[in-house]
Amino acid sequence: MTPLKLVTIIAEDVLEDTLAKEITALGAKGYTVVTVRGKGEQGMRENLWEGENVKIETIVSDEVALKILAHLQRKYFDKYAMVAYVTDVHVVRTQHFT
Amino acid sequence: MTPLKLVTIIAEDVLEDTLAKEITALGAKGYTVVTVRGKGEQGMRENLWEGENVKIETIVSDEVALKILAHLQRKYFDKYAMVAYVTDVHVVRTQHFT
Amino acid sequence: MTPLKLVTIIAEDVLEDTLAKEITALGAKGYTVVTVRGKGEQGMRENLWEGENVKIETIVSDEVALKILAHLQRKYFDKYAMVAYVTDVHVVRTQHFT
Numbered sequence: 001m002t003p004l005k006l007v008t009i010i011a012e013d014v015l016e017d018t019l020a021k022e023i024t025a026l027g028a029k030g031y032t033v034v035t036v037r038g039k040g041e042q043g044m045r046e047n048l049w050e051g052e053n054v055k056i057e058t059i060v061s062d063e064v065a066l067k068i069l070a071h072l073q074r075k076y077f078d079k080y081a082m083v084a085y086v087t088d089v090h091v092v093r094t095q096h097f098t
Numbered sequence: 099m100t101p102l103k104l105v106t107i108i109a110e111d112v113l114e115d116t117l118a119k120e121i122t123a124l125g126a127k128g129y130t131v132v133t134v135r136g137k138g139e140q141g142m143r144e145n146l147w148e149g150e151n152v153k154i155e156t157i158v159s160d161e162v163a164l165k166i167l168a169h170l171q172r173k174y175f176d177k178y179a180m181v182a183y184v185t186d187v188h189v190v191r192t193q194h195f196t
Numbered sequence: 197m198t199p200l201k202l203v204t205i206i207a208e209d210v211l212e213d214t215l216a217k218e219i220t221a222l223g224a225k226g227y228t229v230v231t232v233r234g235k236g237e238q239g240m241r242e243n244l245w246e247g248e249n250v251k252i253e254t255i256v257s258d259e260v261a262l263k264i265l266a267h268l269q270r271k272y273f274d275k276y277a278m279v280a281y282v283t284d285v286h287v288v289r290t291q292h293f294t
Contacts, residue, residue, distance in 0.1 A: 001265070001282065008187075010130060020235065030279070032206060032234035032251060038130035039118065055130060059281060069099070069190050077191055083128070085157060085189040086099065089204075091281040092265050093273055106285075108228060136228035137216065153228060167197070167288050175289055181226070183255060183285040184197065 001090035005065035009056040009072065010036065010083040016054045023056070026071060027064035032057050040081050059091060099188035103163035107154040107170065108134065108181040114152045121154070124169060125162035130155050138179050157189060197286035201261035205252040205268065206232065206279040212250045219252070222267060223260035228253050236277050255287060 007028075011019060016033060023031060036055045060068065065086055076082045105126075109117060114131060121129060134153045158166065163184055174180045203224075207215060212229060219227060232251045256264065261282055272278045 004281075006281070006283070024235075030234060030236035032232040032249065034132055034230060034232045034251075036130040036132045038128060039122075040128035053130065055132075059279070073190060083157070083189075083191070085102075085104070085187040087104070087185055087187050087283055089281040089283050091279075092269060093279070132230055134228040134230045136226060137220075138226040151228065153230070171288060181255070181287075181289070183200075183202070183287040185202070185283055185285050 001092055004059050004089055004091050005062055006087040006089045007058050007060060007065050007068050008085050008087065009068075010038070010053055011056070011076070012080060012082075013052045013054045015076075015080070015082075016056070019056055022071060022075075023058055023068050026067045028058040028060050028068070030058065040083070059089060099190055102157050102187055102189050103160055104185040104187045105156050105158060105163050105166050106183050106185065107166075108136070108151055109154070109174070110178060110180075111150045111152045113174075113178070113180075114154070117154055120169060120173075121156055121166050124165045126156040126158050126166070128156065138181070157187060197288055200255050200285055200287045201258055202283040202285045203254050203256060203261050203264050204281050204283065205264075206234070206249055207252070207272070208276065208278075209248045209250045211272075211276070211278075212252070215252055218267060218271075219254055219264050222263045224254040224256050224264070226254065236279070255285060 009019060020031060033054050033056050036053050038053055069084055072082060072084050107117060118129060131152050131154050134151050136151055167182055170180060170182050205215060216227060229250050229252050232249050234249055265280055268278060268280050
């Protein structure tokens, strides 16, 4: 098994297609998306994280994980109620991801 | 990136609102919920984990994670088919969580 | 809290029941399933990972995790667009899992 990074992004559902294209352009070979409900930090913005959001997950190399996070930070974090985090995973069949 | 804890709770869907309020009161700044299907341990209770359950996820500090788990253990674990676990994650934009 | 393994399998939805039975037979005491959308590696197979897939999650011992992964590798990885990975988790109420 190979150590890789699971990058999870929680964002407004209107961003799903754009984010999918962007993480793919940055090196992600695949991703899954699921609609989630939830609630975020109050006070930052009206209705922040209330309603439909998507959780996008992609397994990538350390390098691609850092690229994705830097991109999100640069493009979205000031304007959107987006959350992104990284988990260490061990993957079978590595050629799918790197 | 900051190391934090992802707390995952799998519980009967009737508990969703109560659990959401409780983890918020214990310090969680946000959470996501998704309905899952599944199957749990047999024999503990009739229809245990058969049917609609929810998976609640929240990213919190170590301290809040321990508080949430202690609360679940005290209030629910004897009576409900609840599962709770903690994963180490690295988070961008820490002010959302602590 | 006890360290255990979260095994995540992403597979075509037609495999859900079979996979559920197989991981149970290999020692999993429970699992959750959620339908996900997504996109996988292109070129391996027509429509690979396009459309409905399921994400199956189960928390098991190290030993059972290895058995499940070996089984998936032997039976599915040549023929199916399946992804499997393992995450370290800490679990409360261990008797549910081992």
